Amino acid sequence: MENEQRIDETISRGLEIVKEAEEDRLMTLSVGPQHPGSGHFRFTIKVDGDYIVYCDPDPGYVHRGEEKMCEYRNFIQNIPHLERPVIHDSTNITYSYSLAVEELANIQVPLRGQYIRALASELNRQVYTLYWLGIYGIFLGHSTMFMWPIGDRELFIDLLEALTGARVTHAFNIPGGVRNDMPDGFEERCLRQVAYFEKRLAEYEDIFYNNPLFRQRTEGVGILTKDDAIKLGVTGSVLRASGIPFDVRKAEPYDVYNEIDFKIQYMKTGDSYARSTVPFLDMKESCHIIRELLDKMPKSGEVRAKLQPNPKGPAGESYKRVESGRGALGYYIVSDGTPKPYRVKLSVGSFRNMLALPFLLIGSKLADMPSIYWSLNYWPVEADR
Amino acid sequence: MSSDQSKTQNGSEQKKSSSDLTPTSISKKTESITPQFEGSLINQLVTRFGDKLVQVIYVRPGRTKILVPPNEIVQVASFIKDSLGFDHAESVSGTDYPNDNQIEVIYHLSSYSDDKLSSQILALSTRVDRNESRMPTLINIFRSAEYHERETFEMLGVYFEGHPRNERFLLPEDWADIPPLRKEFRIKGR
Numbered sequence: 332m333e334n335e336q337r338i339d340e341t342i343s344r345g346l347e348i349v350k351e352a353e354e355d356r357l358m359t360l361s362v363g364p365q366h367p368g369s370g371h372f373r374f375t376i377k378v379d380g381d382y383i384v385y386c387d388p389d390p391g392y393v394h395r396g397e398e399k400m401c402e403y404r405n406f407i408q409n410i411p412h413l414e415r416p417v418i419h420d421s422t423n424i425t426y427s428y429s430l431a432v433e434e435l436a437n438i439q440v441p442l443r444g445q446y447i448r449a450l451a452s453e454l455n456r457q458v459y460t461l462y463w464l465g466i467y468g469i470f471l472g473h474s475t476m477f478m479w480p481i482g483d484r485e486l487f488i489d490l491l492e493a494l495t496g497a498r499v500t501h502a503f504n505i506p507g508g509v510r511n512d513m514p515d516g517f518e519e520r521c522l523r524q525v526a527y528f529e530k531r532l533a534e535y536e537d538i539f540y541n542n543p544l545f546r547q548r549t550e551g552v553g554i555l556t557k558d559d560a561i562k563l564g565v566t567g568s569v570l571r572a573s574g575i576p577f578d579v580r581k582a583e584p585y586d587v588y589n590e591i592d593f594k595i596q597y598m599k600t601g602d603s604y605a606r607s608t609v610p611f612l613d614m615k616e617s618c619h620i621i622r623e624l625l626d627k628m629p630k631s632g633e634v635r636a637k638l639q640p641n642p643k644g645p646a647g648e649s650y651k652r653v654e655s656g657r658g659a660l661g662y663y664i665v666s667d668g669t670p671k672p673y674r675v676k677l678s679v680g681s682f683r684n685m686l687a688l689p690f691l692l693i694g695s696k697l698a699d700m701p702s703i704y705w706s707l708n709y710w711p712v713e714a715d716r
Numbered sequence: 717m718s719s720d721q722s723k724t725q726n727g728s729e730q731k732k733s734s735s736d737l738t739p740t741s742i743s744k745k746t747e748s749i750t751p752q753f754e755g756s757l758i759n760q761l762v763t764r765f766g767d768k769l770v771q772v773i774y775v776r777p778g779r780t781k782i783l784v785p786p787n788e789i790v791q792v793a794s795f796i797k798d799s800l801g802f803d804h805a806e807s808v809s810g811t812d813y814p815n816d817n818q819i820e821v822i823y824h825l826s827s828y829s830d831d832k833l834s835s836q837i838l839a840l841s842t843r844v845d846r847n848e849s850r851m852p853t854l855i856n857i858f859r860s861a862e863y864h865e866r867e868t869f870e871m872l873g874v875y876f877e878g879h880p881r882n883e884r885f886l887l888p889e890d891w892a893d894i895p896p897l898r899k900e901f902r903i904k905g906r
Contacts, residue, residue: 391886396903398871399896403903561828564804564860575828582834583778650779650824650837652806663809663824674897678807678824678864686863715886 357384362700364392372711374688381696386689394715401675406432406642409672411502416679416713418499419462422448422455422491423655424677424713425504430585431651431662432506436644441633444508445586450521450624451494451503452653453617457528458487459656460610463708467607468539470701471548476539483531486524493517506642508635518625525618532615540608549603553691553703556601565687566680567658568613568708571597572605579654590627593620603699606706610656641670657681657708681714751777757800757838758782764795773841781822781839786851789842793823793857801830802838805854808864810872812899818843819872821851823861844874853879871897 356379363373371392377385397416401409413428414421426448433440440448461484468476488498493514495501503510539545555565560573570577576595580588596612598605646668652661658680665674684707691703754775761770761782769788773781784792796802802825811820822841827833844851853876855862868874869882873895876882884891894901 391884391888394886396896399901399903561803562859564806564858566806570828577828577834647774648781650807650839659806661806661824663807663822665811674809674811676807676809678809682863682867683806683860686860 360697362704370711371715372709376692376697376700378697381698383692383695383697383700386692388685388688390685390711390714392715393712397677397716398675401672403671405670406436406506406672409675410505411500413677414500414502416677416716417459417655417657417710419710420455420459420656421500422452422503423459423653424660425502426452426655427651427653427660427662428664429504429506430653431649431664432642432644434649434651435647435664435666436506436642438507438636438638438642440508440586440636442587443512443629443632444634444636446624446628447494447513447634448504448509449587449591450621450628451491451501451509453621453624454487454491454494454521455501456617456656457614458484458491460614461487463610463656463705463710464535467705470705471545473539473542473545476535479531479535479538483528486528490517490521490524493520505635507638508633510635512634521621521625525621529615529618532611532618535611540611546604548699549607549702549706550600552603552699553606553695553706554600554602555606555687555691559690560601560687563686563690565658565684565707567654567656567684568609569606569684569687569706570658571595572609573601574599579652579659583652585651585653587624587627591620591623593623603702603706606708607702610708643668643670652678655680657710657713658684677716679713679716680708681710682716684709685714751775753832754778754780754836757836760800761792761795764799765792773839778835779837779839781841783841783843786842786844789840790852790854790857793840793854796825796838796840797857800838801833802827802836803829803858805858805861805864806837808861808868810868810874810897812846812872812897813843814846814899816843817846819846819849819874821868821872821874823854823858825858849874850877851875852877855879871895873898 357377360376360378361373362376364371372390374386374388376383397413400412410425414425417424461480465477465480491501492498494517495503555573557574560570560575574597576597578595581595593616596609596616598609644666646666648665650661650663652659660680661678663676664672667673687707692700695703757780758772758775769784770792771783773783804826805823806826807824809822813820820841820843822839825838825840842851851874853865855865865876865879866881866885869876870885870887
């Protein structure tokens with residue numbers, strides 16, 4: 332209760348200042364949608380000198396009506412357009428969709444298929460996080476940290492290209508398993524790349540995370556306490572940075588994740604530094620997971636269940652979630668027994684984390700805006716859907 | 717498959733008219749196959765509010781869906797938060813049922829603070845009249861529902877009483893059509 336008041340007070344205090352102050356004292360700034368870092372997203376802020384006193388997010392510049400489109404296509408046709416909201420994490424966004432459809436239509440996925448799609452989603456998590464990290468680097472004016480992750484991201488893109496046949500939008504996860512088996516020699520190639528990447532991660536740590544300039548700009552900035560994080564319902568790295576060890580892969584293991592031994596990476600400070608470090612730690616942990624998946628994977632077998640041409644199940648509904656690069660990614664699907672879904676709802680991490688943006692920005696300095704904004708792991712296209 | 721049974725029952729139930737929305741028989745049948753932990757959640761709710769107020773739609777491992785009338789939803793939601801320990805809303809979605817002349821609004825609630833609940837999703841649903849679609853907001857209980865409710869307002873036209881901003885969010889500012897996720901809104905050419 333106390334905590335709830337605190338959130339409300341912060342926001343209403345912002346409004347009061349706007350009301351009381353003479354209009355010419357405040358300056359209204361529109362950040363985005365043309366801002367090179369903001370992505371397709373705009374938020375209006377009002378500043379009193381150096382301090383932000385008001386913030387109003389205005390998403391929707393890339394709203395494509397994914398949920399409406401789903402109602403016009405059958406369960407299989409939906410896959411290629413459902414990965415558009417996050418093309419850099421396209422395996423994860425189709426993962427929970429596949430899980431939900433499998434539950435509705437009662438499809439069993441072969442074990443090797445489960446391992447391969449877990450592997451693909453881990454590789455894709457690296458691709459997404461590296462891209463995010465590159466943008467974070469350029470946001471803070473650290474151009475090396477832009478070049479390195481974008482360069483190393485190519486390694487994983489090449490791996491995924493070998494696995495799925497496409498560089499970025501794979502449409503690889505489908506209800507019933509994955510589209511194709513791994514190519515010959517993929518395992519060795521994968522292990523080699525991961526070993527190289529782990530060395531690179533150590534270098535990232537030296538040049539970026541231990542950089543005094545970076546630490547000055549992020550440590551103690553935009554602190555989100557544990558209680559506020561729960562109250563605002565944030566997810567993913569933002570949540571784990573505030574001291575809550577919640578990861579869907581552990582909390583509600585899907586497919587083969589209950590057989591994988593890994594640790595949830597979390598920090599307790601809840602500032603921008605923690606929020607930018609947790610995805611980095613996730614990448615490290617993901618390397619272990621990739622190795623373990625390759626190790627425990629059955630060496631042969633089916634990768635895809637046989638489906639009827641237009642899969643459908645009995646009428647019913649299903650809510651499934653996975654841990655994506657930006658946190659829990661849930662699909663709520665209502666089926667009326669036809670091959671087309673009656674209603675599809677995406678509950679995405681970016682949309683949920685957006686609620687923390689005004690809360691953290693109000694009261695902080697304008698100069699801290701970039702480091703707070705991008706540390707929220709916010710992907711505008713995903714939030715708009 | 718036991719879970720299949722509950723699905724089919726649920727589905728056939730949805731197609732019926734609104735007056736038949738009393739799935740007490742369903743809840744009795746599903747109880748025999750209800751997982752223990754989910755069953756105890758349901759028992760607490762039904763003991764507190766009675767099975768007229770809180771109707772169990774289905775129970776599956778990790779998933780529970782209940783249906784409450786819109787004018788009681790605040791009371792039930794407070795109980796869910798304070799006594800059952802669900803502390804945030806993962807998603808708020810609306811589904812249009814033109815045949816029943818109703819819109820269903822569903823809050824998928826989950827918990828970060830209670831480890832036992834971390835794999836649980838409690839779907840708190842309510843059905844409002846399609847022509848007079850108003851219901852009280854839950855943002856005073858689940859602060860995390862703020863933007864989700866705002867999205868539901870613009871996509872389905874459900875007005876949340878007490879919500880500070882029932883306004884445009886994702887759609888263009890000059891949007892002058894019916895809420896797009898209602899079934900009578902058709903995509904051009906389809």
